[in-house]
Amino acid sequence: METETITENQKVRVAKKLKKMFGHMDRREMEYCPIRDVMALASDKWSILIILYLGYFPILRFNQLKKKVYGISNKVLSERLKILEADGYLSRQMYPEVPIRVEYQLTTFGHSYLLKLIDLSEWVTTYSDQIIDNRKRFKKG
Known part of the structure; x- marks a missing residue:
């Protein structure tokens, strides 16, 4: 019973967050969607690994x-490095040497995103076996 209560509370919190996120949006005026735009660039497989x-x-x-x-x-x-630099996730330092040395590092903003990626990566690690099993069942079905 307690698990159901926690699950219901989580569903209510998620619903409130989603309403806050999407409730004010008018679909006819959604030429630019910040969630889609930012998430597409920062969440592709290459950017995440970088x-x-x-x-x-x-x-x-x-x-x-x-x-x-x-x-x-x-x-x-x-391309990904330029996008991540332009959006502020990382910084690029060029040294006037021969050959030119260029170094990349996360900004403070990039570190804040890294923390969220680590949470997501831990979730994936926890549930990867379940996801693989679900895929196998889906293919058989």
Whole structure:
């Protein structure tokens, strides 16, 4: 019974948060949706990995990031870094050396997002077996 009460309370809190988030929006005037815009850029698989790695390794150079973010092309890494810098998640420091050295690190704002990503990553780790089982059942069904 207590579990049901907690679940119902959580549902009520979530409903209130969602109403606050979406309740004021007029669908006809939604050319720009800040939630969709920000989440799309900051939550793609590459950006998440870049932010997580910069959280673990406080300063990384482009090639170091490329090695850690397995499978990303130079072009996509460069694009994502520019977007994350423009949005304020990370900073870029260039040193006038030969060859030029460029280092990336999270900003304070980026660290605040990193904390949320860690929470989400922990949730994924906790429920990954269940998700895989659900996928298998879905394919069989």
